[in-house]
Every structure is written in structure tokens, then in C-alpha cells.
Amino acid sequence: MRTKTENKVTYYIYCINHFAERFKLSPKDSFNYLFQYGGMLFLEDFYDVEHLLSLNDTVEDLVAVCKNRGGYLQ
Template sequence: MNKQLQNRVTYIIYCINAFGERYSLSAKQAFAYLQRFKGLAFLEECYEAEHQLSIYDAVNDLSVICKRNGGGLE
């Protein structure tokens, strides 16, 4: 795996875990929620901008994206 891809994967895992912590979800539950409500697709699409923000901002952005796509966590 090249370094750029490794950094992207590490960042996405970090975001999944931070999202889970904020909403008291396990990593598996957070992954499933983000997958279902398009949060992971957002992270992949917007990685270049998102990874330059704080993790707090990234989790806020994920919350907004998931809510727009039918998610119920607030």
C-alpha cells in the first residue's frame, strides 16, 4: 500500500472512531451508520479538504451529512 493511501485509510479509521466516541457507538456501529448514511462516501470524496480540519470539525461535518441522508443521531 502506498503512503498516500495508507494516510487516507488511517484518517478514515480515526474519523470512524471519533464519531463513535461522540455518539457512544462501537467502532463497528459507527462504521455501519456512516456507511448507511453516506458519511464514508463523503470522507472519501472530500478527503483533501477534510483531513486539513480538526477532528472535531470532521465529526461535525459527518453528522450533518448523515442527517441530510436520513440519519437520526444528533
């Protein structure tokens, strides 16, 4: 049985990769962007809600969070 931490890490990886695909970034660049503009902190803080949504909805939320913190991808 997987721990909650393992589930979170797996979810973060899915989100990073889905974000990367949407914006044609490498996974590394996607992570760096999300980290720089607060997306990773958002995923950590709101995991309990966000993991129940589709990845498309989560990416839309990440776009909004990052934009509010100076991000430029839309």
C-alpha cells in the same frame, strides 16, 4: 514513507473512532452508520479538504451529511 492510500485509511479509522466516541457507539456500529448514511463516501470524496480540519469539525460535517441522508444522530 506512507502512501496516500495508507494515510487515507488511517484518517478514516480516526474519524470512525472519534464519531463512535462522540455518540457512544462501537467502532463497528459507527462505521455501519456512516456507511449507510453516506458519511464514508463523504470522507472519501472530500478527504483533501476534511483531513486538514480538526476531528471535531469533521464529525460535525459527518453529522450534517448523514442527517441530510436520513441519519438520526445529532
